[in-house]
Amino acid sequence: MARSQLAVQSSVEALAPELDLNAQLAKVVEVEEIFNNCFIPTDRASEYFRWLDESRILKQCGRVIGPRDVGKSRASRHYREEDRKKLSYVRAWSASSSKRLFSQILKDINHAAPTGKRVDLRPRLAGSLELFGIEQVIIDNAENLQREALLDLKQLFDECHVPVVLVGGQELDKILADFDLLTSFPTLYEFDRLEYDDFKKTLSTIEFDILALPEASNLSCSPIFEILAESTGARIGLLVKILTKAVLHSLKNGFGKVDPGILEKIASRYGRKYIPPENRNSNK
Structure with missing residues (x-):
């Protein structure tokens, strides 16, 4: 280092x-x-960046799990800042719906029409990610996502094949398991102390x-x-x-x-x- x-x-x-x-x-x-x-x-962050590179290149969805205050968010933002044109990074608000999340991502990639009905936003985003050259979407505080948002993220990847990485605490894994979505974000990076x-x-x-x-x-x-x-x-x-x-x-x-x-x-x-x-x- x-x-x-x-x-x-x-x-x-x-x-x-x-x-x-x-x-x-x-x-x-x-x-x-x-x-x-x-x-x-840190060595931890460098290892995390290599994992993100691999997920992005192989087009694999995944999740980053770790306790609070270990640097997950700051490292994720830095990874995006180092390669700004190819990534989208957003932080999910409490009880975040698909509409709110997809609007955030559209704003983040500077889409001219970031708002609208839920039924319109997902296909708009799916069509825009490849057009805008986005190779990966990182969603922080992902444990705040509602079930419909997580399901729509799975569908988003199925449609456009841009990998989605969820970042959160241990409760994120429990939420995904409860919704039978753990295998939809299969690769795991343990961001420990x-x-x-x-x-x-x-x-x-x-x-x-x-x-x-x-x-x-x-x-x-x-x-x-x-x-x-x-x-x-x-x-x-x-x-x-x-x-x-x-x-x-x-x-x-x-x-x-x-x-x-x-x-x-x-x-x-x-x-x-x-x-x-x-x-x-x-x-x-």
């Missing part, structure tokens, strides 16, 4: 060790903006290519590595959120790096359920 692969909008310059409040805030805003707009390459070595390399990429703080934080070494591994479960989405906050509080407290004590305090509270004071010592 070469550092040069990081898709960064602009470089981040290291600040002087003495940071005033405005400089601290500017640094945090810049780091947060880069986290939001860049793609952090980062492996140990991949997690360490990702932390190094973040430290040197994104944070670029005045002092070394040693994110991939003890004790910070253990804090981040335990608190994030090697999920890159949680990692980005916790580190952004840790940078802010570390700089505000006069540190030129991510302070382990501050990081541990933030990580111990992030994403945890509230426990009333009277219940906090109940298990002691």
Whole structure:
């Protein structure tokens, strides 16, 4: 995973060790903006891209299953951005119908008539995908699709042979099985959390290519590595959120790096359920 692969909008310059409040805030805003707009390459994502290439070339429908905050959505968007003219990527809304979904896809491929009745939209989309040179359709949050939408996607593939990839959590497989549609999206990519070595390399990429703080934080070494591994479960989405906050509080407290004590305090509270004071010592 070469550092040069990081898709960064602009470089981040290291600040002087003495940071005033405005400089601290500017640094945090810049780091947060880069986290939001860049793609952090991982071995997991590279493997996923190869799977998408194979599905696209072989014209096979499939599904991508994994827990929340592991980077499925960001990797899928990046894959589309790298080859924008050949792919369509949309995110399904809650209880999404065929009409709503197909209208989204038509808008995404810049069709001049993206709205209409359900009975008209599917044949319009089927006729447009090949005409527009679309080789693959990726639908994120696919567990939100209604049964009719999933059935229509199967029919869409039967008509135009453009493979459809569904992205979602474990519940997506249960939904497809309940509707007897699992074999309609047969190939599976398990988008899991980062492996140990991949997690360490990702932390190094973040430290040197994104944070670029005045002092070394040693994110991939003890004790910070253990804090981040335990608190994030090697999920890159949680990692980005916790580190952004840790940078802010570390700089505000006069540190030129991510302070382990501050990081541990933030990580111990992030994403945890509230426990009333009277219940906090109940298990002691």
